[in-house]
Amino acid sequence: MTSRVLLVSPATSASLRQARFDDGGSLDAVGAVRARAAAGSLPAAERVAVSPGARCRETATALGLDGVPVPELAGLDVGRWRGRTLEEVGAAEPEAVGHWLTDPGCAPHGGESVQDLCGRVARWLADAQAVAGRTVAVVEPEVVRAAVGGALGLPVTVFWRLDVPPLTVTELSGRAGRWNLRLGRPLAAPDAD
Incomplete structure (x- = not known):
């Protein structure tokens, strides 16, 4: 039995353009x-999952997907840093930011550690692999990072070294406890041929 998981990163939002920790805001006009x-550019799927965040839900709707919000696919909880720019937090708490970026087990912001996020996403991915067919999941970039790292057995320390551009698809296919990776491709309007 082969399972396929297509991880779709959301379109742009004001937070993303401003290098701001996600504040739950909507897509910006360009992203929408x-x-x-890009609606119609994804293959049919047996299941559609969506990160509970606004920009993921709005991206799924814009793509014509009727997805179920899945709490395990929520973005990284950055606690009191939510809504602030990395520059602001770095100026106010430089040691905390430095520690957070180098130690996946710490959460100086009072939210969730990168290690905890990766564990949560790995559990969801294991469940997804146990189901035949295709799953499309519209998820935050950090969820894509966590899924790719976990699927390939990478150390959690590589988390920040994986870039996930907006509106891209990263595909995992697997069976028997092993995943293969097809690196992100941009979503584009379907050909009109």
Whole structure:
């Protein structure tokens, strides 16, 4: 039995453009237009899962996907840093930011550690692999990072070295406890041929 998981990163939001920790805001106008233009570009799926965040839900809707919010696929909880820019937090708490970026087990912001996020996503991915067919999941970039790292057995320390551009698809296919990775491709409007 082969399982396929297509991880779709959301379109852009003001937070993303401002290098701001996600504040739960909506897609910006450009992101919404690009997501609507990409509707129909994904293959049919037996299941559609969506990160509970606004920009993931809005991206899924714009893509024409009727997804179920899955709490395990929520973005990284950054506690009191939510809504602030990395520059602001770095100026106010430089040691905490440095520690957070180098130690996946710490959470100086009072939220969730990267290690905890990776564990949560790994559990969801194990469940997804036990189900035949295709799952499309519209999820935050950090969830894509966690899934790819876990699927390939990478150390959690590589988390920040994986870039996930907006509106891209990263595909995992697997069976018998092993995953293969197809690196992200941009979502684009389907060909009109």
